[in-house]
Amino acid sequence: xxxxxxxxxxxxxxxxxxxxxxxxxxxxxxxxxxxxxxxxxxxxxxxxxxxxxxxxxxxxxxxxxxxxxxxxxxxxxxxxxxxxxxxxxxxxxxxxxxxxxxxxxxxxxxxxxxxxxxxxx
Amino acid sequence: xxxxxxxxxxxxxxxxxxxxxxxxxxxxxxxxxxxxxxxxxxxxxxxxxxxxxxxxxxxxxxxxxxxxxxxxxxxxxxxxxxxxxxxxxxxxxxxxxxxxxxxxxxxxxxxxxxxxxxxxxxxxxxxxxxxxxxxxxxxxxxxxxx
Numbered sequence: 001x002x003x004x005x006x007x008x009x010x011x012x013x014x015x016x017x018x019x020x021x022x023x024x025x026x027x028x029x030x031x032x033x034x035x036x037x038x039x040x041x042x043x044x045x046x047x048x049x050x051x052x053x054x055x056x057x058x059x060x061x062x063x064x065x066x067x068x069x070x071x072x073x074x075x076x077x078x079x080x081x082x083x084x085x086x087x088x089x090x091x092x093x094x095x096x097x098x099x100x101x102x103x104x105x106x107x108x109x110x111x112x113x114x115x116x117x118x119x120x121x
Numbered sequence: 122x123x124x125x126x127x128x129x130x131x132x133x134x135x136x137x138x139x140x141x142x143x144x145x146x147x148x149x150x151x152x153x154x155x156x157x158x159x160x161x162x163x164x165x166x167x168x169x170x171x172x173x174x175x176x177x178x179x180x181x182x183x184x185x186x187x188x189x190x191x192x193x194x195x196x197x198x199x200x201x202x203x204x205x206x207x208x209x210x211x212x213x214x215x216x217x218x219x220x221x222x223x224x225x226x227x228x229x230x231x232x233x234x235x236x237x238x239x240x241x242x243x244x245x246x247x248x249x250x251x252x253x254x255x256x257x258x259x260x261x262x263x264x265x266x267x
Binding site: 050062066087098 | 126127130134137155156158159160162163166167170174177178179180181182183185186187203206207209210211213214217218221
């Protein structure tokens with residue numbers, strides 16, 4: 001059974017549902033979230049690539065439990081769903097907690113409101 | 122050295138993202154309470170998955186490239202991974218938010234290299250226009266340690 005594939009899909013769905021129904025931080029509507037995800041995925045290519053490289057892997061996957069689809073040379077496609085779920089969960093909680101943090105409400109307080117007459121750059 | 126490979130990769134992730142905290146003023150490490158409250162559930166959920174997956178043989182770790190230090194059946198490298206990767210995401214998010222909200226210049230000025238930048242120009246020539254002060258690094262809002 002492709003358990004890693006199944007667990008990855010379940011984790012992704014669970015994290016998305018948690019954000020949309022429970023935590024409601026609004027990250028999916030925030031450009032900063034998508035940018036952060038994009039940057040982290042970019043760095044996942046070398047990091048995950050190194051960890052999973054077939055010539056001398058550090059993490060060794062049981063080929064019976066995943067799709068056996070590897071992207072960017074060696075990382076199982078499931079790793080990308082795993083990364084999405086891990087980073088989205090952390091960001092969802094972090095941003096939600098930020099609402100109660102007067103010094104750190106980001107994305108909802110434009111610079112112009114905080115320091116009138118500053119126009120950016 | 123080979124057995125430190127996994128840990129070295131994790132250390133590089135921390136090093137590469139560290140400037141985001143200071144140069145781009147992400148202020149993730151400087152909000153330890155909020156950071157801890159974020160990390161605990163994310164870390165807990167994924168470590169649980171890892172424990173089960175390792176037990177069921179979904180993945181294993183090269184004895185050659187890991188230290189062999191373990192907590193239960195989990196290599197310490199994995200525990201480090203579940204701290205480091207969320208950290209990288211939070212730092213990227215905060216740095217990105219700063220730049221989207223305030224622009225590159227104001228973000229850099231508020232960061233630790235701000236003191237090396239020329240001060241904000243006094244209004245663009247238009248008489249009467251007042252340039253709002255960009256907070257100097259030392260006068261940044263005090264941190265909430267919640």
